[in-house]
Amino acid sequence: MHHELSLITTIAAALGFGLLFGMIAVRLKLPALVGYLAAGIVIGPATPGFVADVSLASQLAEIGVMLLMFGVGLHFSLRDLLDVRRIALPGAVLQIAVATLMGIGMAWFWDWSLGAGLVFGLALSVASTVVLLRALEARGILDSMNGRIAVGWLVVEDLVTVLVLVLLPALAGPLGGKGAEGAGGADASLLAALGKTLLQVGAFVAFMLIVGRKVFPWFLWRVAKTASRELFTLSVIAAAVGIAYGSSELFGVSFALGAFFAGMVLRESDLSHRAAEESLPLRDAFSVLFFVSVGMLFDPMVLIQSPWKVLGVVLVIIFGKSIAAMLLVLALRYPLNTAITVSASLAQIGEFSFILAALGISLGLMPQEGQSLILAGAIISIAVNPLLFTAIEPLQRWLRANSQAVRNMEASPDPLAELPMSVPHERLTGQVVLVGFGRVGRRIADELTAQGVHFVVAEQNRELVEALRRRDQPAVVGNAAEPAVLIQAHIARASVLVIATPDTFHVRTMVETAKMLNPTIRCVVRTHNEEEAELLRKETGGKVFLGEHELAGSMTRYVMETLEKKEHAH
Secondary structure (H helix, E strand, C coil), X not given: CCCCCHHHHHHHHHHHHHHHHHHHHHHCCXXXXXXXXXXXXXXXXXXXXXXXXXXXXXXXHHHHHHHHHHHHHHHCCHHHHHHCHHHHHHHHHHHHHHHHHHHHHHHHHCCCCHHHHHHHHHHHHCCCHHHHHHHHHHCXXXXXXXXXXXXXXXXXXXXXXXXXXXXHHHHHCCCCCXXXXXXXXXXXXXXXXXXXXXXXXXXXXXXXXXXXXXXXXXXXXXXXXXXCHHHHHHHHHHHHHHHHHHHHHHHCCCHHHHHHXXXXXXXXCCCHHHHHHHHHHHHHHHHHHHHHHHHXXXXXXXHHHCHHHHHHHHHHHHHHHHHHHHHHHHHCCCCHHHHHHHHHHCCCCCHHHHHHHHHHHHCCCCCHHHHHHHHHHHXXXXXXXXXXXXXXXXXXXXXXXXXXXXXXXXXXCCHHHCCCCCCCHHHHCCCEEEECCCHHHHHHHHHHHHCCCCEEEEECCHHHHHHHHHCCCCEEECCCCCHHHHHHCCHHHCCEEEECCCCCCXXXXXXXXXXXXXXXXXXXXXXXXXXXXXHXXXXXXXXXXXXXXXXXXXXXXXXXXXHHHHHHHC
16 A cells, blocks of 8 residues: 555655754754755655655656746746856856866875766766755845846756766766777767757757747647636646656756746746746745755765765865855956855755766766765755855955955956946936846836936946947946945936846845935835835835836826726717
């Protein structure tokens, strides 16, 4: 009977113990996911008592990854991905290379083979998308510039990992694993695998962008016209899981990447927000199963048998690759806040690391001990990661106060951080200072341009600032929470400050700085949260637009205008 009901038993145990330990973790002022990991350890095979089905739990967790990545795609447009390509692409590739070299160095010190070190280092270099998204959503910065950079960075990591997973079997022979071939055969196999992978990924992306972005939104509208809520929810879940599975079977990409692109193309539909809301409960439930399944794979004995090795792994994950990522972001001339946020985002490993470790063992490249160390590093880094996000602001203040190198780096001349001297004086008097040039910011800018109103854009994305300047639009790069950025935007002579970015953590700082430099300035703020809106109204005294209220107001004005036209017609 237990064998027949193993699926129900596994789900019931995972959710039940996850709830119990999650509540205990919250009561102890720890992140709930620490409790989920602990629940997995308790019901896993490494501890006595009840043992859930590890294989089933892993498959359920995979569904959670699909749904979560699908949800991210619904909020992450292709333009967002292209906007951050110049930092995400080189940053992710270089960070993977640095972390992999660290892993190879540790493996060499432990007398492992080069193949073992390569797999081990790659597994330590790839962060968990699930953990990152939970952290960004919990802090309300998923849609911010820093959030888009972090997500884009991990998308590039996923693409690189897809290539590695396909190429690794062809490289196993030369690296000393199973199925060793002659040099010529290995080279031919490697080139064939690389060519096939690039063709498959290219075909998948092209299919989703050309066919998918037209067919899937159309299909969603057809289902919505049935006025059946359950059918709409079913269509969203079926699209997320079905496209992810189909992309894996037909194009050889990962489930996570397939689901992400499915969300991106469905975002073209006006129903994308409703789709995100309908899938949210299932995404939350299955993400819990993901963390529980990670805990089930962990053997606590590795902490006793190899404590120093575990410590080395944790140091590489939390500090080694994170510091490397922070230096890379700073070298690309992005603000300190962006650099620290990205480094905290990468200070953990997850699902792809487990897949790489399992493949390395099956190919005879890495010893079983390597998988245990990777799992130990994953558990500890996932548990610590929320604390690192909490430490972002204090660390930022400490670095500025105690590090002359950081101060010099931030004070180094940056042509995009200052307005060109050629900007006419009349365009910098009585102007609007527009913070954020995302979807909302672009619409506001278009309207201001149509009305002939001068404005200056403050934006953290260097590529957007460069594009604006090529169009002769005054713009400065940087976080508008920093006084220097608003000073460069000539806030002292501005009429209105418009904050179009969803970065709720820095809104009050921006308004306070603006009012200190220009007491008569009017402030217009965007927010999605009712409580945040009320707080901002009290603290800033400015006009606050809440998403739903703004839409309701626009619709009401349209209705009134329609009624007035009908009255005049009569």
